[in-house]
Amino acid sequence: MKFSLGPVLYFWPKAQMLTFYREAADSDIDIVYLGETVCSKRRELKFDDYIAVAHMLREAGKQVCLSSMTLYEAPGELRELRKYVDNGEFLVEANDVGAISMLQQQGLPFVAGAAINCYNQHTLRRLVSMGLTRWVMPVELSGQWLSEVLNQSIIADIRDCFSTEVFGFGHLPLAWSGRCFTARSENRSKDQCELCCINYPQGREVKSQDGSSVFVLNGIQTQSGQRYNLVNQLNTMQGQVDIVRLSPQLSGTFDWLAKFKANINGTAPQPLPATDSNGYWLNLAGMVAG
Amino acid sequence: MELLCPAGSMPALKAAIEHGADAVYIGLKDDTNARHFAGLNFDEAKLKDAARYVHQHGKKLHVAINTFAHPNSYQRWQQAVDMAADAGADVLILADIAVLDYAAARYPKLERHLSVQASATNAAAIDFYRQFNISRVVLPRVLSMQQVRALAHSCDIDLEVFAFGSLCIMAEGRCYLSSYMTGQSPNTAGACSPAAFVNWQDNNGTLESRLNGILIDRFAPNETAGYPTLCKGRFTVGSDTYHALEEPTSLNTLDLLPQLYAEGIKSLKIEGRQRSPAYVAQITQVWRAAIDAVMATPERFNVQPQWQQVLATLSEGSQTTLGAYHRKWK
Numbered sequence: 310m311k312f313s314l315g316p317v318l319y320f321w322p323k324a325q326m327l328t329f330y331r332e333a334a335d336s337d338i339d340i341v342y343l344g345e346t347v348c349s350k351r352r353e354l355k356f357d358d359y360i361a362v363a364h365m366l367r368e369a370g371k372q373v374c375l376s377s378m379t380l381y382e383a384p385g386e387l388r389e390l391r392k393y394v395d396n397g398e399f400l401v402e403a404n405d406v407g408a409i410s411m412l413q414q415q416g417l418p419f420v421a422g423a424a425i426n427c428y429n430q431h432t433l434r435r436l437v438s439m440g441l442t443r444w445v446m447p448v449e450l451s452g453q454w455l456s457e458v459l460n461q462s463i464i465a466d467i468r469d470c471f472s473t474e475v476f477g478f479g480h481l482p483l484a485w486s487g488r489c490f491t492a493r494s495e496n497r498s499k500d501q502c503e504l505c506c507i508n509y510p511q512g513r514e515v516k517s518q519d520g521s522s523v524f525v526l527n528g529i530q531t532q533s534g535q536r537y538n539l540v541n542q543l544n545t546m547q548g549q550v551d552i553v554r555l556s557p558q559l560s561g562t563f564d565w566l567a568k569f570k571a572n573i574n575g576t577a578p579q580p581l582p583a584t585d586s587n588g589y590w591l592n593l594a595g596m597v598a599g
Numbered sequence: 600m601e602l603l604c605p606a607g608s609m610p611a612l613k614a615a616i617e618h619g620a621d622a623v624y625i626g627l628k629d630d631t632n633a634r635h636f637a638g639l640n641f642d643e644a645k646l647k648d649a650a651r652y653v654h655q656h657g658k659k660l661h662v663a664i665n666t667f668a669h670p671n672s673y674q675r676w677q678q679a680v681d682m683a684a685d686a687g688a689d690v691l692i693l694a695d696i697a698v699l700d701y702a703a704a705r706y707p708k709l710e711r712h713l714s715v716q717a718s719a720t721n722a723a724a725i726d727f728y729r730q731f732n733i734s735r736v737v738l739p740r741v742l743s744m745q746q747v748r749a750l751a752h753s754c755d756i757d758l759e760v761f762a763f764g765s766l767c768i769m770a771e772g773r774c775y776l777s778s779y780m781t782g783q784s785p786n787t788a789g790a791c792s793p794a795a796f797v798n799w800q801d802n803n804g805t806l807e808s809r810l811n812g813i814l815i816d817r818f819a820p821n822e823t824a825g826y827p828t829l830c831k832g833r834f835t836v837g838s839d840t841y842h843a844l845e846e847p848t849s850l851n852t853l854d855l856l857p858q859l860y861a862e863g864i865k866s867l868k869i870e871g872r873q874r875s876p877a878y879v880a881q882i883t884q885v886w887r888a889a890i891d892a893v894m895a896t897p898e899r900f901n902v903q904p905q906w907q908q909v910l911a912t913l914s915e916g917s918q919t920t921l922g923a924y925h926r927k928w929k
Contacts, residue, residue, distance in 0.1 A: 484769040531769070571618050595778055
């Protein structure tokens, strides 16, 4: 089992990003996803900066993959996507089928990110025929659903053509909107957002009126209020999951990586903090800890 | 410009046709469509009746099979396609790549529209779905009018937009908020914020709505309590308690009608398969009149006050919005 570092979902200043990726280079992580996946207005790191970080990580022995955006609405955003597709050296993670379309036209392999709606073996088979080499299951699906997909005879002959990855740690990306909720929380419109996401390096917590953590606002993205944490489910993933993704958190990401690695076989279980959940994997509501 | 109206039952379907719909869209009585509600939708016999009735009136029937097929029951989605084709549906509204693939191969002559649940918001995504020979794309409700215009100019494919009804504020088909809270989502179960998880409680005159135990909103005695759709609750961010994501409000694009017409938008979709026949009748009547007016003299189109009055009474919280079409909403 390998571990990956997902793209940073929050808007961090450039210096903080570079510090984080230097730490990643020195860590035990196997795969690193790089790129802005939430909002095209976030440009602390530009495409060339990401490529420079990618080279640094590759030289440190990491496999690097460029993550593209999830919600493309404007032609200018597609031109930026084209740069990712044409980067010439790194694998690209598609989070919108528009990216798959461009990658397919170039005959390039791709990772289908969790926001690509691949829910069954027939869709998976079709995506493999288009160039999919790694499948990140949609976050709302369970371990049972994954195993039901992977055990279908229709994909038996292509089972070696792709690896599977599961989002295993961090606040879950659950929705994307035309509206920016962080700007709204500051009474600003999206056009006048003044990049206020940079003031919320772990997003803005949304609580119910009786104090439960419900969601996290991250610009146009809405995340789970609970932090998803599958540290105690790794031993049930054997034979099904090749890569477990940790989504970068403001702090503690690499400490959790160590805990995950120690518990691959279930020999070093961790008490699940009250702020964490694992419901989706266990076929429950996502917010629940089973 | 087509007026495409919703129907969750035969009476609603008849109401739509009688009041001027050019086409009606319906779903089957299971989780193969995104309005999988108790007591709603069409079984095989009713589907055939629906097709017959619509065709007798020279109109079209669209069948939505727009959830994502489950691995162990994929056949149900295939059968839904077969059933719709056999019944004589004019159009399938599809979202899952597997189902698009099947329908394109098995029924190449049966028109396929890309469901809003496929979440195609840009020209490259539309290009992706062309391999399934789709003839129309239903655009998600996240785009501004300017972005709709850009797509209309850059894509050589028919576009359909939502004109009126409940407002999804997230890119449809990629919203997992409902399963996060309840285990059931539009993609997997064909339902958002399902009624089975809703609980109402009166606390000394304050009405609380909960979804699977999570407090969605509190209503003072003088407030109208709305259904606890989870993205339309009042929550606390920082020190403010407000509709953090969206108010309970309906989308209403009457003001944009001349622009949508000028851009050659092929079809206007009215949301609301879960609504009553009376609702469908009233909505259809207003939009029929509005579309006829814009088509007759687009340059002199004026929104009639009585149209807005009717639509306001049929709106969530009696409020309407232009939603994402209007940049300021974002």
